[in-house]
Amino acid sequence: MGPPTDRELMVALMVEMNHIAQDVCRQLGVSPQEQRRAALRARKTQTRARPSARLIAAIEGAGDVLSTWRRDRRYRGTDGSPRVLPIRGAGATLATLVRQCAPQIPLAEVLATICSHGEATIYKGDRVALLGSSAILTPRTPEVTLAWLLTQFRHVADTTMHNAAIPANKVKGVGLFQRQVAGFLSEKAFRQYAKDVFPQLQELLSQLEAGLSLGRRAKPRANRKECGVGLFVYQDSGIIG
Numbered sequence: 001m002g003p004p005t006d007r008e009l010m011v012a013l014m015v016e017m018n019h020i021a022q023d024v025c026r027q028l029g030v031s032p033q034e035q036r037r038a039a040l041r042a043r044k045t046q047t048r049a050r051p052s053a054r055l056i057a058a059i060e061g062a063g064d065v066l067s068t069w070r071r072d073r074r075y076r077g078t079d080g081s082p083r084v085l086p087i088r089g090a091g092a093t094l095a096t097l098v099r100q101c102a103p104q105i106p107l108a109e110v111l112a113t114i115c116s117h118g119e120a121t122i123y124k125g126d127r128v129a130l131l132g133s134s135a136i137l138t139p140r141t142p143e144v145t146l147a148w149l150l151t152q153f154r155h156v157a158d159t160t161m162h163n164a165a166i167p168a169n170k171v172k173g174v175g176l177f178q179r180q181v182a183g184f185l186s187e188k189a190f191r192q193y194a195k196d197v198f199p200q201l202q203e204l205l206s207q208l209e210a211g212l213s214l215g216r217r218a219k220p221r222a223n224r225k226e227c228g229v230g231l232f233v234y235q236d237s238g239i240i241g
């Protein structure tokens with residue numbers, strides 16, 4: 001891409017980026033003193049830790065369990081619907097799913113998560129049934145919220161920088177899809193719009209998910225990288241940045 005051509009504009013944009021970070025931290029209850037301490041630690045720390053990745057991995061691991069349960073034929077009945085599974089034991093059980101999809105998370109923790117934040121339920125004491133979708137409702141805590149935001153920021157930044165680095169005369173089709181549609185709606189119309197597009201986006205994500213593998217390694221030496229698609233509805237509230 002080359003260096004910035006308008007240094008003053010770049011500084012102004014960096015100020016805006018810092019304002020966004022400050023506003024998000026303020027809404028999450030992070031004090032100015034804690035923000036300054038974090039900024040100082042970031043400048044001094046040589047290694048890059050990702051505590052957000054560890055936190056989100058635990059949540060996504062439970063989601064992967066539900067998704068595999070719905071997609072893998074070993075865990076589906078003859079009609080294609082998810083089977084009621086024994087919680088423990090060998091074969092097609094929840095314990096087997098957890099070992100496959102979230103080996104770093106204890107079985108009891110996954111069971112509690114998919115029942116409290118997913119659409120699974122205990123059945124006859126020692127079995128579990130998946131009643132609805134494979135979605136996991138993220139716990140609403142400031143820590144999880146910020147970890148989720150950081151994950152989304154990182155993914156958007158990766159795609160944006162990848163696309164920006166492609167020369168303008170490069171053949172089409174090498175960039176990663178990145179589009180956004182925008183318009184103007186009243187508050188009432190926006191609420192209805194958000195409600196109407198929800199099932200369409202959910203169905204699209206379900207179709208796109210079918211092409212992704214939940215396993216990090218297909219073979220012992222096959223090093224895979226996380227990849228996926230993100231879709232979201234937004235409304236510019238005017239209170240961030």
